Amino acid sequence: MDVIFFIARLTLLFLVLLKDVYTATPQTYRMEEYCQGEISMIMGDFHSGKLVFHSDGMSNCSVTVASWYTEPYIQFYFEDFEVGTDDCLRDKLMIKDGNSVYSTQITGLGSKLCGSEKPDDVYRTFTRYLRIEYETRRVYPGTPVHFSIIFNAFDVGICDSWEIRCDNGRCIQDEMNCNGYNPCGDHSDCKLPVGSIVGIVIGSLAGLAIVMTVIVVSICCYRRRKFRNMPSQGRVPNTTTGYVISTFASHPGAIPSSSNPWYSTGHQQVLLGTAYENSPVPPMPPAQISSQPEK
Numbered sequence: 001m002d003v004i005f006f007i008a009r010l011t012l013l014f015l016v017l018l019k020d021v022y023t024a025t026p027q028t029y030r031m032e033e034y035c036q037g038e039i040s041m042i043m044g045d046f047h048s049g050k051l052v053f054h055s056d057g058m059s060n061c062s063v064t065v066a067s068w069y070t071e072p073y074i075q076f077y078f079e080d081f082e083v084g085t086d087d088c089l090r091d092k093l094m095i096k097d098g099n100s101v102y103s104t105q106i107t108g109l110g111s112k113l114c115g116s117e118k119p120d121d122v123y124r125t126f127t128r129y130l131r132i133e134y135e136t137r138r139v140y141p142g143t144p145v146h147f148s149i150i151f152n153a154f155d156v157g158i159c160d161s162w163e164i165r166c167d168n169g170r171c172i173q174d175e176m177n178c179n180g181y182n183p184c185g186d187h188s189d190c191k192l193p194v195g196s197i198v199g200i201v202i203g204s205l206a207g208l209a210i211v212m213t214v215i216v217v218s219i220c221c222y223r224r225r226k227f228r229n230m231p232s233q234g235r236v237p238n239t240t241t242g243y244v245i246s247t248f249a250s251h252p253g254a255i256p257s258s259s260n261p262w263y264s265t266g267h268q269q270v271l272l273g274t275a276y277e278n279s280p281v282p283p284m285p286p287a288q289i290s291s292q293p294e295k
C-alpha cells in the first residue's frame, strides 16, 4: 500500500512539473518602468505578457508594446481597471493601434477610457504595435490609478509547426496553449494539441509505472533472495547437524570458522539450541568463551 501511495505521489509531482514545462505563464511588466518607452517582444524573447500600471496619478506615462514580425498582431484584454472618475476629466487612458500618438484607436474600444467599469471584450491590433497612454491633469494625488492588461502576439494564415490554430483562425505559440489566459481570444485553445498532451501524459505515466514496477520488483526479489540465502547455510540437514555437533563435541571450546558468518558468535546459540535437540547425547557446551574475554 505504501508503495502505491508513493507511486501516486511521484506521478502527481511529475504531472505538475509537466504542466509547468508545457504552459507559459505571461510575465509581468510594470508600465511605470517603461514610461515613454517600448516593450519589445523580440528583445525580451516572449510572446505573451501582463502589463501592470499602478500610480498615484501625478504623472503621464505612455508605453508601446511591439510584437514579432512573424506574429505581427497583438490581442489583449483588461484584467483589472480603475482609472479615475467616469467623466475622464482628470484621468484618462487611450489605447492605440500603432506606435505613435497619432495612431488610430482600437476597434471596439472608445477613444478615452476612464472610471472603474472594465472594458470586458478581447481586443486586437491590426498593426505590430499596441500603444497605451495614461494622461492625467491631477494637481494632487487622489484615488490611486491601476489597471492590468493581458496581451499576446498572434498571426493569421497558415500556422507554423510550433504554433496552434485557434477556431477564429489565429495562430499562437503552442507554449501558450491551455495557459489559462485565453490566448486565442475565443477560448478555443486547450483543444487541438490536447490530444498530443494527453498522449504525452499517458505515455509518461505508463513509462513511470513500468520503471517503478521494475524498481519495486527488483527490491522485493533482492530482499527475498537475501532472506532465503542466509538461513539456508545454517538450516542444514540433520545428518550434517550431527556432524557439526560432533565437531563441537570433539573439540570443546573450539572457535568455529569465523569465515562463515552463520557460525560466528551472534548466531551460535541458535544453532546449538537446535543441535542439542537432535543430538542423542548433549555435547559439552562449546565455544561460549569465544564471545567472552578470558579472565
Ligand SMILES: *[C@@H]1O[C@H](CO)[C@@H](O)[C@H](O)[C@H]1NC(C)=O
Residues within 6 Å of the ligand: 058, 059, 060, 135, 136, 137, 138
Ligand atoms: C499630461 O499630458 C497632458 C496632455 O499633454 C498635459 O496637459 C498634462 O499637464 C500632463 N500632466 C502631467 C502631470 O505632466
